[in-house]
Amino acid sequence: MDAPHITQEQADEYAIGSLEPELARAIALHLAECSRCRDMVREAERVAALLAASQPLRRASPRLRSRVFAAAGIRKPGPAWRAFTIGRAAAGLAAIIIAVGAFSGMLGLRTQVNALRSQNADLQRQIDEALSQKVALAALTQKLEDQQAVAAELRETLKSDSELFIALISPNSQVAAVVSVSPERGSIGRLVWDEDQKRVWFVASQLRQLPPGETYQLWVNSGGRYYSLGTFAPDDAGFARYETRVPEGITSYDTAVVTIERAGGSPVREGPTVFFVTELSRLTRN
């Protein structure tokens, strides 16, 4: 497996119970899959157990034995045990008969409470285990959803690439060069206008990052009127790929420009022009 192994120090801390709960849970999950680390933790748990066992010993009350057997529901103890206890039982029989009458309800209740408490502790541990599994499952589910989102994004990109490729080879598409207004920079990209798919692609590189509050906006002029095709921003490398639909009501354009407008875009062309679009043939001649 790929997860790193735990250290001896972590094994000790886990065994002695001094880790933060989140880390202890993570290690427990790892141990379920890693026999090497499990062996290390077993050894550390042995040391921790001996730490408990090496404490000064105290004798448990002899009465505790009968309590435990009663709570465990053991009604018929073994012969050795019966022989051991029968003498005392006979000696105290009269007292017990009286005491049982008075306290049987209380003892029964006590036994039930203890049994319930034990069951509750067991249940709590089962809940903890289930929660650990739920946490692990949630992490896996999240990872799967993330991967599905990445896959969906890749599918969209692939579909868009296919459509752009079709537009580039279509005889009804118009491909123009995107040129900077600064003469020294020249062509930086292409504008592809596909009448068949009713789509427009703007692809360019070497775009500078704009300060906050400003955005690039693409416009086409058709019949003397400018139509906004929307705003876009380059990535960190200065590359922009923007795709949109052909505006309703027009089938072709005369010119196109990119301006810098306020963030969110402008309803009318106001900002300075930074790029314009020219026919590829004209660019070649220049």
Add this chain to the structure above:
Amino acid sequence: MDGNPTPAGIRNLDRTVEFARPADAALADRTDWPDETLMLAILERDQHAFAVLYDRYVDLVYSAAYRILGDPGLAEDTTQDVFVRLWRRPETFIAERGRFISWLMSVTRNRALDEVRARGRRWKREGGPLGDPAESAEPVFHAAALDPGATAELNEERLAVRRALNELPPEQRRALELAYFGGLTQQEIAAVLREPLGTIKTRIRLGMQKLRRCLERGR
């Protein structure tokens, strides 16, 4: 049941662990059976096996519970819960996870700390009822003098760890005890002792190292 446990073993995650089957002549005296064989018998509802295991470890369980809870009544309640659980759910002892004593002490510690938590966080804030047990008025007896049923190996290891604990610097011992018996995390120990977290981690690491070394020397 009174019969001998079958050698089927306790089913584990990926394999079956088998334990030695005692000879018929030994059936009458389960006190010679190893812990794991007794657990196997308990799995088959052998009350005598349970009685032997109880007698073998009740004082250890009670002492550990008392060390955590600092109260005889609560320690008895915890001891009862531990053994009732052992009888009702013996399958939770997974033999492959380690020795029986490790499992038993772990169950005892968890149950006692559950009780501490159920009684609020006050003990934790105050560092837990972790005074020196020798200061208590309750009678304390020494490991070497009892538990005839426990294995000689366990007794030797307990004494070795006891000696090693006594040789630990007090601050290392305190850090180990607050973690194991107080149920405190390293962050909480650092807060209680007002020491940097790194110092507490070092103390626990060195303390465990010394205990382990002492056990290895004894082998």
